Amino acid sequence: MIQESQNRYFGSFGGRYIPEVLYPAFTELEKAYETFKKDADFQRELDDLRRSYIGRPTPLYFARNLTARCSGARIYFKREGLAHTGAHKINNALGQALLAKRMGKKRLIAETGAGQHGLATAAAAAKSGLQCQVFMGEIDMARQQPNVFAMRLMGAEVSAVKEGSRTLTDAVNAALKNWSKRMTDTHYVLGSALGPHPYPDMVRDFQSVIGRELREQMLAATGRLPDVCIACVGGGSNAMGMFSAFLDDDVQLIGVEAGGLGPASDQHAVRMNGSGRPGIVQAYKSYFLQDDNGSLLPTHSISAGLDYAGIGPQLAYLAEEGRVRFTQATDEEALEALALTARSEGIIAALESAHALAEAVRLAPKLSPEAVIAVNISGRGDKDLFITAPHFAGEDWLRFLGEEYRRVKGGRE
Amino acid sequence: MNGIEHIKKAFERKDSLKIMTHVVGGYPDVQTCEQLVLLMAEKGVDLVEIQLPFSDPTADGAAIVQANHQALKNGISTHDVLNMTERIRKKITVPLLLMSYINPLLAYGPEKIVQRAIDIGLDGFIVPDLPPEEKDPPLSELCRRAELAFVPLIAPTTPPRRMRLLTADNPSPFVYAVLRLGVTGAKTVLSKATAAYLNTTKRITGKYIAAGFGIAEPSQLQALQGSADCAVIGSALLRIIRSALANKRDVLAAARIFLEHLSG
Numbered sequence A: 001m002i003q004e005s006q007n008r009y010f011g012s013f014g015g016r017y018i019p020e021v022l023y024p025a026f027t028e029l030e031k032a033y034e035t036f037k038k039d040a041d042f043q044r045e046l047d048d049l050r051r052s053y054i055g056r057p058t059p060l061y062f063a064r065n066l067t068a069r070c071s072g073a074r075i076y077f078k079r080e081g082l083a084h085t086g087a088h089k090i091n092n093a094l095g096q097a098l099l100a101k102r103m104g105k106k107r108l109i110a111e112t113g114a115g116q117h118g119l120a121t122a123a124a125a126a127k128s129g130l131q132c133q134v135f136m137g138e139i140d141m142a143r144q145q146p147n148v149f150a151m152r153l154m155g156a157e158v159s160a161v162k163e164g165s166r167t168l169t170d171a172v173n174a175a176l177k178n179w180s181k182r183m184t185d186t187h188y189v190l191g192s193a194l195g196p197h198p199y200p201d202m203v204r205d206f207q208s209v210i211g212r213e214l215r216e217q218m219l220a221a222t223g224r225l226p227d228v229c230i231a232c233v234g235g236g237s238n239a240m241g242m243f244s245a246f247l248d249d250d251v252q253l254i255g256v257e258a259g260g261l262g263p264a265s266d267q268h269a270v271r272m273n274g275s276g277r278p279g280i281v282q283a284y285k286s287y288f289l290q291d292d293n294g295s296l297l298p299t300h301s302i303s304a305g306l307d308y309a310g311i312g313p314q315l316a317y318l319a320e321e322g323r324v325r326f327t328q329a330t331d332e333e334a335l336e337a338l339a340l341t342a343r344s345e346g347i348i349a350a351l352e353s354a355h356a357l358a359e360a361v362r363l364a365p366k367l368s369p370e371a372v373i374a375v376n377i378s379g380r381g382d383k384d385l386f387i388t389a390p391h392f393a394g395e396d397w398l399r400f401l402g403e404e405y406r407r408v409k410g411g412r413e
Numbered sequence B: 001m002n003g004i005e006h007i008k009k010a011f012e013r014k015d016s017l018k019i020m021t022h023v024v025g026g027y028p029d030v031q032t033c034e035q036l037v038l039l040m041a042e043k044g045v046d047l048v049e050i051q052l053p054f055s056d057p058t059a060d061g062a063a064i065v066q067a068n069h070q071a072l073k074n075g076i077s078t079h080d081v082l083n084m085t086e087r088i089r090k091k092i093t094v095p096l097l098l099m100s101y102i103n104p105l106l107a108y109g110p111e112k113i114v115q116r117a118i119d120i121g122l123d124g125f126i127v128p129d130l131p132p133e134e135k136d137p138p139l140s141e142l143c144r145r146a147e148l149a150f151v152p153l154i155a156p157t158t159p160p161r162r163m164r165l166l167t168a169d170n171p172s173p174f175v176y177a178v179l180r181l182g183v184t185g186a187k188t189v190l191s192k193a194t195a196a197y198l199n200t201t202k203r204i205t206g207k208y209i210a211a212g213f214g215i216a217e218p219s220q221l222q223a224l225q226g227s228a229d230c231a232v233i234g235s236a237l238l239r240i241i242r243s244a245l246a247n248k249r250d251v252l253a254a255a256r257i258f259l260e261h262l263s264g
Ligand SMILES: Cc1ncc(COP(=O)(O)O)c(C=O)c1O
Pocket: A087, A088, A089, A113, A114, A115, A116, A117, A191, A192, A193, A232, A233, A234, A235, A236, A237, A238, A239, A304, A305, A306, A350, A352, A353, A378, A379, A380
């Protein structure tokens, strides 16, 4: 199984289909990344900050109660939600920020869906003394408002993207366009393992710390490797970060896509189970949800981070090779798994990660008690308050919002 | 006459600055779009780009993106645009180029679209997201075999060595020189540096130069005389169309005034 791209490609996926104006920016980035990847000083700085800033290693946790409830395989959580800023996204954002700094860049830009990557980039920028502008679809800004607030508090400019479906896809376009205007002083911190080469390699490499730690921790805890690794898949960064450590092992790898309102609904982001077709969009070749004319289809997921029409090229390759199996969880299943995990373990996962949990809960009862499942809890659920609260608390939440509004307004007057 | 020769003739026909205009296929509707192209020919435009509407036009600014999305919302398909082009070709001889991002062409099938291009009398393709390093789909090669132009794009950030690479082995009579960084739309200030860039491009590639991005006014056309062979007008015309629609004025009449004003 190939571990990294070969001549820009993973099998037939990947490449670099960029407008000519961006060409020098990509050669500069590729060269810098190749250099610093092997630079001991760079790696040392990143390692130090992983410990002191991100809070790594993140724990591996045996979910005893959830395991008991499922009565089957033992379920372990890799707790990326405990990383600084609340998700795995900081692993990549910090790596790219350090790289940008060494490249002499003054400014970071990023796209964001759930706001987790934007937040991570805002933090890394503040910490590194770089300016930061985050592009975010208008719809995502509304549904992930706590992150918008936090990004701004950290000094980032958050720009609403009002084109197209006003979600993650459009935010990527806006960031690419901004970069094509300001390449000299700006680095584009792409937030998932996709996009034109070298992003899929670079993002996976920065995220691969997840799989490396998990492997060591699992060996220490159980004396063996997991039988199954499960991760949710938006673009594929938490999945590739986890899977990359096990590609050549006898470990089953499962990616969970956003089933939205269900496979028959046309309201989902399932690209790998027959709905998506190979295409070239946003400068890389992979599977995309698209119509007969090659335009992207609108997607839906309750989780903004999985609400995207494309998927990382390495995952597309691994799926075609049969190395990664894809499955899906609907909005409803994700919410159920989130609630179950909250009650049984006292852990509130991000809605994205709840999709991986839904698959774990489905799969565990079918396996023997000796089997071990590792689930990547890619983020924590704080950011989802405005989605989960109305769902779980309904009337109470509405009443609270009303009262709080009157109280704050009254205090001002 | 094949596409490459046909385009070459258009460049040879006169010494003064040529004009290439642009429409988004099926915008604001198929019939008006068709009449717009006929009007362009009537007003002496030298080449016309017809863009296939696409959801994610990453090299385009707001005006072109909006027109793309509106056309898609109206249900315009690749077939609709090609059928419209076929009808236009029967009425005028101006060279017609299909401008498209790579995915709509890939979805149609690269071989199939090149064959259809020959059949309906298209003269070439302009594809902003298929650099020569990426050989799959082999559209450039298919165009060469079909004697259609596959127009190289050059940017102010393109080093001379790369200009050679972009045009080597490419029989297109002209290159599309992007006038500045960023995306289409915002007005471009033409400076001494712009002229130097266009002169370098001309010297190194040895091809005709069509210069575009942010050209909207006769004064800019004057500034391009001598350093470019052709000026490309895209977003400016779309803004005219959009404003005519918003004010419930006749789109074709507004376009006519704009084109007459341009040619002075
Ligand atoms: C917590 C969390 N998990 C997963 C994702 C999906 O991204 P990826 O597939 O790149 O891990 C996101 C994206 O925003 C996220 O915030």
